Amino acid sequence: MPHLCSQCMDYPCVESCPxxxxxxxxxxxxxxxxxxxxxxxxxxxxxxxxTVPFLxxxxxxxxxxxxxxxxxxxxxxxxxxxxxxxxxxxxxPNINRKLYSRNPVDTAKDLAVKFFGExxxxxxx
Amino acid sequence: xxxxxxxxKWLEVDLSKxxxxxxxFSDEILEQYFxxxxxxxxxxxxxxxxxxxxxxxxxxxSPFMVFTGPMTGIYPGSRIGISGKSPVSMxxxxxxxxxxxxxxxxxxxxxxxxxxxKADKPVYLLITDDGAEIMDAGHLWGLDGEKTLIKxxxxxxxxxxxxxxxxxxxxxxxxxxxxxxxENMVRNAAVITKICHACxxxxxxxxxxxxxxxxxxxxxxxxxxxxxxxxxxKLLWKRTHEHLMSKTAFRRNGTGYAGYSxxxxxxxxxxxxxxxxxxxxxxMGGPMFENRFWVKKKWADFNCTQNCMKVSCIMTGRxxxxxxxxxxxxxxxxxxxxxxxxxxxxxxxxxxxxxKLGHSGINGPNTMAYAVELHQRGILNDDDFGxxxxxxxxxxxxxxxxxxxxxxxxxDVLAEGTYRAAFKIAEMKGLKPEExxxxxxxxxxxxxxxxxxxxxxxxxxxxxxxxSVQGGDHTSxxxxxxxxxxxxxxxxxxxxxxxxxxxxxxSLVFDFAKAITGFxxxxxxxxxxxxxxxxxxxxxxxxxGGPDLEWKPVEDxxxxxxxxxxxxxxxxxxxxxxxxxxxxxxxxYFGTLGWDERGIPTKETLKKLDLGFLEKSxxxxx
Numbered sequence: 001m002p003h004l005c006s007q008c009m010d011y012p013c014v015e016s017c018p019x020x021x022x023x024x025x026x027x028x029x030x031x032x033x034x035x036x037x038x039x040x041x042x043x044x045x046x047x048x049x050x051t052v053p054f055l056x057x058x059x060x061x062x063x064x065x066x067x068x069x070x071x072x073x074x075x076x077x078x079x080x081x082x083x084x085x086x087x088x089x090x091x092x093p094n095i096n097r098k099l100y101s102r103n104p105v106d107t108a109k110d111l112a113v114k115f116f117g118e119x120x121x122x123x124x125x
Numbered sequence: 126x127x128x129x130x131x132x133x134k135w136l137e138v139d140l141s142k143x144x145x146x147x148x149x150f151s152d153e154i155l156e157q158y159f160x161x162x163x164x165x166x167x168x169x170x171x172x173x174x175x176x177x178x179x180x181x182x183x184x185x186x187s188p189f190m191v192f193t194g195p196m197t198g199i200y201p202g203s204r205i206g207i208s209g210k211s212p213v214s215m216x217x218x219x220x221x222x223x224x225x226x227x228x229x230x231x232x233x234x235x236x237x238x239x240x241x242x243k244a245d246k247p248v249y250l251l252i253t254d255d256g257a258e259i260m261d262a263g264h265l266w267g268l269d270g271e272k273t274l275i276k277x278x279x280x281x282x283x284x285x286x287x288x289x290x291x292x293x294x295x296x297x298x299x300x301x302x303x304x305x306x307x308e309n310m311v312r313n314a315a316v317i318t319k320i321c322h323a324c325x326x327x328x329x330x331x332x333x334x335x336x337x338x339x340x341x342x343x344x345x346x347x348x349x350x351x352x353x354x355x356x357x358x359k360l361l362w363k364r365t366h367e368h369l370m371s372k373t374a375f376r377r378n379g380t381g382y383a384g385y386s387x388x389x390x391x392x393x394x395x396x397x398x399x400x401x402x403x404x405x406x407x408x409m410g411g412p413m414f415e416n417r418f419w420v421k422k423k424w425a426d427f428n429c430t431q432n433c434m435k436v437s438c439i440m441t442g443r444x445x446x447x448x449x450x451x452x453x454x455x456x457x458x459x460x461x462x463x464x465x466x467x468x469x470x471x472x473x474x475x476x477x478x479x480x481k482l483g484h485s486g487i488n489g490p491n492t493m494a495y496a497v498e499l500h501q502r503g504i505l506n507d508d509d510f511g512x513x514x515x516x517x518x519x520x521x522x523x524x525x526x527x528x529x530x531x532x533x534x535x536x537d538v539l540a541e542g543t544y545r546a547a548f549k550i551a552e553m554k555g556l557k558p559e560e561x562x563x564x565x566x567x568x569x570x571x572x573x574x575x576x577x578x579x580x581x582x583x584x585x586x587x588x589x590x591x592x593s594v595q596g597g598d599h600t601s602x603x604x605x606x607x608x609x610x611x612x613x614x615x616x617x618x619x620x621x622x623x624x625x626x627x628x629x630x631x632s633l634v635f636d637f638a639k640a641i642t643g644f645x646x647x648x649x650x651x652x653x654x655x656x657x658x659x660x661x662x663x664x665x666x667x668x669x670g671g672p673d674l675e676w677k678p679v680e681d682x683x684x685x686x687x688x689x690x691x692x693x694x695x696x697x698x699x700x701x702x703x704x705x706x707x708x709x710x711x712x713x714y715f716g717t718l719g720w721d722e723r724g725i726p727t728k729e730t731l732k733k734l735d736l737g738f739l740e741k742s743x744x745x746x747x
């Protein structure tokens with residue numbers, strides 16, 4: 001299930017941070033976490049409409065996809081493996097963007113209903 | 126520090142005493158037995174030793190193991206390995222199933238779990254980064270597989286969120302569980318995972334049931350273990366993918382097209398308990414399944430390149446809502462043609478039912494078809510069943526599956542597995558066991574997979590099952606005691622999927638194994654040393670057997686009598702397995718592995734393979 005930061009137009013996570021640890025990358029629009037400032041309070045996680053951020057198991061700090069500074073590793077590895085499922089798409093600011101920022105459970109529910117019909121809701125429960 | 130590819134520790138859980146401890150193995154042991162099937166056999170010996178013949182597999186002290194291997198999660202196609210003393214063959218079987226549970230447990234920092242003892246009430250084990258704990262499963266006991274998965278999934282996620290509310294979204298944990306068949310200790314019940322994947326061979330579901338263990342759940346947030354040579358591993362990973370991505374057959378069809386082709390083209394598909402092996406029923410053709418039921422045509426487990434799983438769902442009609450994968454070829458055969466059923470919808474329904482009830486989709490149906498053949502031959506009658514069973518009737522097998530899982534009526538007898546059921550029915554009817562065993566299609570208690578040997582056109586031949594230490598297991602067949610050592614013996618020990626192994630040069634995979642672990646592994650060392658070591662240990666277990674049955678060397682190292690009957694129909698009509706060839710090749714197989722003419726490992730072989738600890742037990746058998 002794709003469950004990544006979709007860089008909302010209004011950045012609710014950045015706004016929610018009580019210690020200003022989150023900022024927006026001016027070039028790529030990605031959310032950058034200042035690991036020094038982060039207090040692991042979890043406010044950004046709750047603020048995100050898709051529950052995308054998580055606390056890293058290693059340093060227990062908020063982790064949000066930073067697009068690897070414009071060269072995403074995930075795309076690189078997907079191409080290397082030969083799946084070619086991920087590609088880099090350059091696009092400008094788009095109002096539809098925020099539609100992608102969904103909780104994966106909701107997306108899964110939709111998919112399950114599509115696959116299994118009525119049974120889907122029961123399966124995904 | 127463990128070698129590359131291994132997580133730091135293994136868990137040992139004593140369910141009787143509620144005790145959990147962490148253990149490690151020396152590098153030497155890991156190099157000699159690698160992981161999965163091999164290491165589990167060694168652990169079984171360490172726990173039980175020379176008392177093995179007296180150990181009842183369903184007794185509390187019998188160990189049950191759930192192990193990954195060093196390559197699990199790193200090589201494409203992660204699987205989980207399961208073993209212990211098999212309640213059907215009384216030897217050991219390394220049974221595997223594809224599941225994210227394998228990754229989760231490794232990411233939580235454990236390579237595997239050994240269970241002993243018996244919980245006084247139903248429990249499940251929850252493994253997280255913070256360790257393992259025994260949880261109450263009273264509310265799950267009695268639920269079918271699908272409901273167990275749904276309930277447990279929700280419950281564990283809630284529990285984890287409660288414990289660590291700040292970390293973000295907890296994704297689905299990995300789990301293995303049993304259905305009612307396992308709970309009621311149906312001897313050939315499977316350990317199920319992900320609704321429709323099963324560790325079927327060996328009957329380890331009953332082992333879990335005997336321990337009152339409903340499920341094992343794991344959620345790890347760490348990373349997979351470091352490998353020994355990261356640069357080499359990266360390169361090999363890329364090369365492996367180049368080979369695998371160019372193989373499109375599994376990705377396109379899975380094995381869901383074989384239900385027709387194996388029967389029609391190679392005449393090796395079981396029909397009505399193997400009375401025939403050829404059919405030309407176009408209704409079993411792949412497109413009949415694909416167009417009607419495949420709701421998702423590419424569905425892979427984590428880290429899988431092959432995508433051989435196709436999700437089937439019945440959308441309308443009587444069986445509305447049944448979900449299974451494909452069904453794959455084995456279940457098309459065993460829950461379809463072997464029941465005389467050639468209707469895809471009924472086939473999907475029965476496959477889904479087996480998963481829900483926790484039957485092994487191969488072994489359980491084999492026993493059911495066996496019972497129906499006994500009825501056909503007039504040995505069992507309508508009163509024994511409580512209804513009139515008939516071939517091709519979906520209700521017959523629906524009922525039988527339930528009766529077997531809940532041990533009702535004749536189901537109680539059938540729940541002992543095909544081999545034992547033959548003896549029980551013989552006693553019931555006052556007949557000689559031989560008269561019933563001639564219809565039982567099993568090798569050393571393990572029901573034979575859906576690939577016959579009579580036509581000789583499939584990949585299974587004369588001694589494929591006869592010489593195998595895992596009996597009728599179609600995933601690990603005997604070839605010549607040399608080639609097969611680098612096959613399933615290796616993949617089950619490194620614990621990854623067979624389907625991601627085909628098509629990749631074996632030498633490349635062994636280089637990969639070397640890069641991951643740092644052990645000096647070559648294909649030659651596996652064929653001459655490590656493989657034979659594992660197989661010899663398994664053979665020793667099988668020959669020790671006990672407590673209620675012992676296999677006679679050579680005499681029981683044979684195909685089921687049915688495989689010597691000539692094929693009654695099809696292009697291979699009249700053809701049968703060549704008994705003389707079986708005898709000759711069996712001796713050659715024993716010779717190659719350094720076993721004596723009765724298949725008992727010799728003293729020199731044990732010494733050469735560092736299996737000296739077996740000498741005392743083996744000298745008794747010689």
